[in-house]
Amino acid sequence: MEPSSVTTRAAVPPLAARLRDVKSSPVREILALTARPGVISFAGGLPAPELFDAAGIRAAYAAVLADGAAGRSLQYSTTEGDPALREAVAARLTVRGLPTGPDDLLICSGSQQALTLLATVLLEPGDRILVEEPSYLAALQAFALAGAEAIPVPCDEDGLIVEEVERLATAHGAKLLYTVPTFHNPTGRTLPLERRRALAALAGRTGLWLVEDDPYSELRYAGDPLPALATLPGAEDRTLALSTLSKVVAPGLRIGWVRTPEELRRPLTVAKQAADLHSSTVDQAAAAHWLAHTDVDAHVAVLCHEYGARRDALLDGLAAALPAGSVHNRPEGGMFVWARLPDGWDAAALLDRALQRDVAFVPGFPFFAGPADAATLRLSFTAHDAGEIREGLGRLADAVAEAESAGS
CATH class of the missing domain: 3.90.1150.10 (Aspartate Aminotransferase, domain 1)
Incomplete structure (x- = not known):
C-alpha cells in the first residue's frame, strides 16, 4: 500500500x-x-x-569588521556590554547631567528589553505597578507578561499628579512607578521641575522605586532641559534609568541600556544572561565606534x-x-x-x-x-x-x- x-x-x-x-x-x-x-x-x-547618519554607521561597521578587529567584534562578549560602549554612554549621560560610570550600565537590546528584564527581576505575578494614564503601550505589555497589574495614575496636562502616586501606592501596595517624564509617549507631556522634586522626595520617603524611561529628552525644540529624576534628592538610589540610541542614531541598532543602583546590577545581569547571553557584539562595537568618531551634539x-x-x-x-x-x-x-x-x-x-x-x-x-x-x-x-x-x-x-x- x-x-x-x-x-x-x-x-x-x-x-x-x-x-x-x-x-x-x-x-x-x-x-x-x-x-x-x-x-x-x-x-x-x-x-x-x-x-x-548612514555613511557614519557604514564606516563604523567597516572599522569594527576590518582585519584585526573582526575577531573581537564577531565573538561572544560579556553580558554587561561592550566596555567601550558603556564608557561612551556613561560619558554622554554624565555630560548631560546624569553622573554615570560604565559599571552603572547594563547594555540591552533596546530599552524595551530593559523593561522586560526589570519586570522579570522585580515583579511577581499579582504584583501591582503604577503607570501614567495613558502610558507607553509596550511597557504595559512587558508588565502584563510578568503577570503584574498596571494601576493607572491620574495625570493632567503637566503629567503625573504626585499626590495620586502616593495615594495609589499606599492603597495598592505598589513598589514600582513607571514613568516617561520628558516628552511622554503617547502624550508628549513633560513633568515640571517641582513635580519631579516632589516625586523624588516621595520615593525617598516611602521606598517607592522609580523606573524612568527617557528615550526622547535630547529631542528638545523649545524650553530648557530638566534634570533626570535619578539626580534629585530621594530618588538617587531608587531609580532605574532607561534610555536608547534608537531616537538619535537608529532604531535598527537595537542598543539601549539601564542605569541601575548597585544592588540591582547582578540580578539584572543574571536575567539578561538567561534571556540572550548578551546583546549583539558587532552592533555594540559599531555603536561605540560611531559615538567615538561623531560629533553627536x-x-x-x-x-x-x-x-x-x-x-x-x-x-x-x-x-x-x-x-x-x-x-x-x-x-x-x-x-x-x-x-x-x-x-x-x-x-x-x-x-x-x-x-x-x-x-x-x-x-x-x-x-x-x-x-x-x-x-x-x-x-x-x-x-x-x-x-x-x-x-x-x-x-x-x-x-x-x-x-x-x-x-x-
Whole structure:
C-alpha cells in the first residue's frame, strides 16, 4: 500500500498562562496597514530615515569588521556590554547631567528589553505597578507578561499628579512607578521641575522605586532641559534609568541600556544572561565606534532643527484638520502630539475613514491601563517633512468632513 501523502497538522501546545493578559499592539498592526506606498502616517514613533547618519554607521561597521578587529567584534562578549560602549554612554549621560560610570550600565537590546528584564527581576505575578494614564503601550505589555497589574495614575496636562502616586501606592501596595517624564509617549507631556522634586522626595520617603524611561529628552525644540529624576534628592538610589540610541542614531541598532543602583546590577545581569547571553557584539562595537568618531551634539542639533520644523507644521494645521471642539497639546520636544476629539467621537472609527484616504494616526485607547478614552489620538510628526505633513492633514480633514456628513 502506498503511504498516505496527507499530513496531519500538529495540535498547538497549551500556551503559558502569562500570555493570557498580554494583548497584541494595535500600533504595530496599524504600521503594517500603512506600509504601502503613498500612505502618510502619523501613527508610528519612527525617526526619519533620511536623517540617519548612514555613511557614519557604514564606516563604523567597516572599522569594527576590518582585519584585526573582526575577531573581537564577531565573538561572544560579556553580558554587561561592550566596555567601550558603556564608557561612551556613561560619558554622554554624565555630560548631560546624569553622573554615570560604565559599571552603572547594563547594555540591552533596546530599552524595551530593559523593561522586560526589570519586570522579570522585580515583579511577581499579582504584583501591582503604577503607570501614567495613558502610558507607553509596550511597557504595559512587558508588565502584563510578568503577570503584574498596571494601576493607572491620574495625570493632567503637566503629567503625573504626585499626590495620586502616593495615594495609589499606599492603597495598592505598589513598589514600582513607571514613568516617561520628558516628552511622554503617547502624550508628549513633560513633568515640571517641582513635580519631579516632589516625586523624588516621595520615593525617598516611602521606598517607592522609580523606573524612568527617557528615550526622547535630547529631542528638545523649545524650553530648557530638566534634570533626570535619578539626580534629585530621594530618588538617587531608587531609580532605574532607561534610555536608547534608537531616537538619535537608529532604531535598527537595537542598543539601549539601564542605569541601575548597585544592588540591582547582578540580578539584572543574571536575567539578561538567561534571556540572550548578551546583546549583539558587532552592533555594540559599531555603536561605540560611531559615538567615538561623531560629533553627536551636532548630529542631535540637526535632528532637533528638522523635527522642530515638522512639529510646527503639524501644530500649525492640526486644529483645522480635526473636528471643531477638539483640543491638542503643544509639546516642547519629542515625537508626539496628543489630541482629543469632541465628546461622542470615536478615534478608531475616524481612523478607518482616514486609512481610505491614505493617512493614519493611532487611536488613544490602547495606551490606557484603565477605562479608555475613545476620543483620544496620538500623532507623530517625525517621519514626514513639512510638505507631507500638510498633505496628510488635508487628507485627515477630508476624513473628518465625511464623518461629519455621515453623522459620526
